[in-house]
Amino acid sequence: MDPLADESEGSPGADAFSPLALVVVGEDDGVVVRRLRAARPDAVVTGLGPVDAATVAHASATAHLVLGIGEVSAGAWCDAVIAEGDEDGLSRFLARAAEVEERRRARRLPPDTPPILESWSPRWAVDAARLGARIAAAFDGVPVRVDHIGSTAVPGLRAKPIIDLQVGVRDLADADAAEQRLGDAGFVNVQRIVPGAPGVSRDNARTGGDPDEWSRRLFASVDARARAIVHVRRVGASNWRYALLFRDWLRADPEARDEYAALKTALASAHRGDRDFDDYARAKDHWFDRAQGEMEAWARVTGWVPGGRGA
The missing domain is CATH 3.30.460.10 (Beta Polymerase, domain 2)
Incomplete structure (x- = not known):
């Protein structure tokens, strides 16, 4: 994975993994970006301020998880969107990132579930x-x-x-x-x-x-x-x-x-x-x-x- 902020990483080898790539949409180097970098020093955290949807789409395609902050016009390309100052939302995102990274490196799938159906959602x-x-x-x-x-x-x-x-x-x-x-x-x-x-x-x-x-x-x-x-x-x-x-x-x-x-x-x-x-x-x-x-x-x-x- 190769987010916009770091194009120096080469392609991973047969037994290597690229760093966890997290993108924050809605701030360049604000509170959330700094919090994520402090919590995940092993990750590449990229902040995107006001950008067009095409830039967000590109960042999403080359990231593991994308977090939108506040009113994000390209929210469709975000894995989660939280309000500014939402500490619980940020904690949930960090927990999700930790789970994704652990399973990705272990090549392990989430636990199986029974067949539970939901109403169709757009x-x-x-x-x-x-x-x-x-x-x-x-x-x-x-x-x-x-x-x-x-x-x-x-x-x-x-x-x-x-x-x-x-x-x-x-x-x-x-x-x-x-x-x-x-x-x-x-x-x-x-x-x-x-x-x-x-x-x-x-x-x-x-x-x-x-x-x-x-x-x-x-x-x-x-x-x-x-x-x-x-x-x-x-x-x-x-x-x-x-x-x-x-x-x-x-x-x-x-x-x-x-x-x-x-x-x-x-x-x-x-x-x-x-x-x-x-x-x-x-x-x-x-x-x-x-x-x-x-x-x-x-x-x-x-x-x-x-x-x-x-x-």
Whole structure:
């Protein structure tokens, strides 16, 4: 990570980590910046005074956490916004930074949670854009396409508050080459932690054909307050297309969306005592299999093709 204030750091080596990068939007070298530097002498803390949204977006993409102070016009690019003089808010941000840094260096994910659904929030699209920019930056100039997919990308659909992002690459080797930089940015290779979890290295094939069409890489965020799952798939592969088709079909068909919501609600209730959501995920497979025909029929009737602007 390479925030605006320090461009002297080189790229981290195979076993190295860049310093924790914190950005404060709303002051150049004020009280909060000085407090963060005193509390985190190991971190690179950058203060940004009055700047345009593009500058904040760039800083966010190359930082681990961004804190906005007061009325911040580019708050969408901040991980947290607190009022001036908010001591409790600053303490929470420092605690969050400590957790992120500990997990990032340990390559450890936040604790598992049961499948708890929340009402859809427009904030999820904002979070997806901010996290997606950081993921794209970790590919270090390699062309990628980042799309917000899954339930949090479908307005009106209840979902677990976990952002699903699909990264389209020309070859999965691009993801393997970016693994260290993704880890440095706070996105851990899940296969190295729970190789037996469903769908870690290969999606469940829905349409048959070449098994390689369903291969992928899976990463996840170390930040418990911005949980995200990063699905890396080859652009044009069957699983890349499926994720976009499923999202767009549910966006366009309220009846299908509501049917899926009812299933998710019932399964979440049935699995509310689980320590994680693996069995919840497996239990949805039969619905996906049945919905496949309806999705493809919708695609034929509407002329849908993948490759439109990511959302």
